Amino acid sequence: QVQLVESGGGLVQAGGSLRLSCAASGRTFSSYAMGWFRQTQAKEREFVSAITWSGGSTYYADSVKGRFTISRDNAKNMVYLQMNSLKPEDTAVYYCAGNPGFYGNLDGDYSHWGQGTQVTVSS
DSSP states (O other), X not given: OOEEXXXXXXXXETTOOEEEEXXXXXXXXXXEEEEEEEEOTTSOOEEXXXXXXXXXXXXXXXXXXXXXXXXXXXXXTEEEEEXXXXXXXXXXXXXXXXXXXXXXXXXXXXXXXXXXXXXXXXX
């Protein structure tokens, strides 16, 4: 069983950067594919990025490609989302998600979720 806790959200001006962190508990973390999703009140939760268990492959939604970078440190049980060139439309609650084995880009592909961290980008 893996528990996930996000941190690093906050208020930033457009064009700025934030780094989200996701701390995982549990000895099986290194075998989990990890993902980041986001949700606003107006939209359903949407895929942002994912990384395979080894960190060897990463995946991004078109809307964040080239601006966001996902990474992980299995020795520290951590996953990160570096967000650069932030836009007001990036404003959302960001969720960390984990799944033993394969990654996916649908929220149904993940079995473990954090509580979320708010990111607000002002124009």
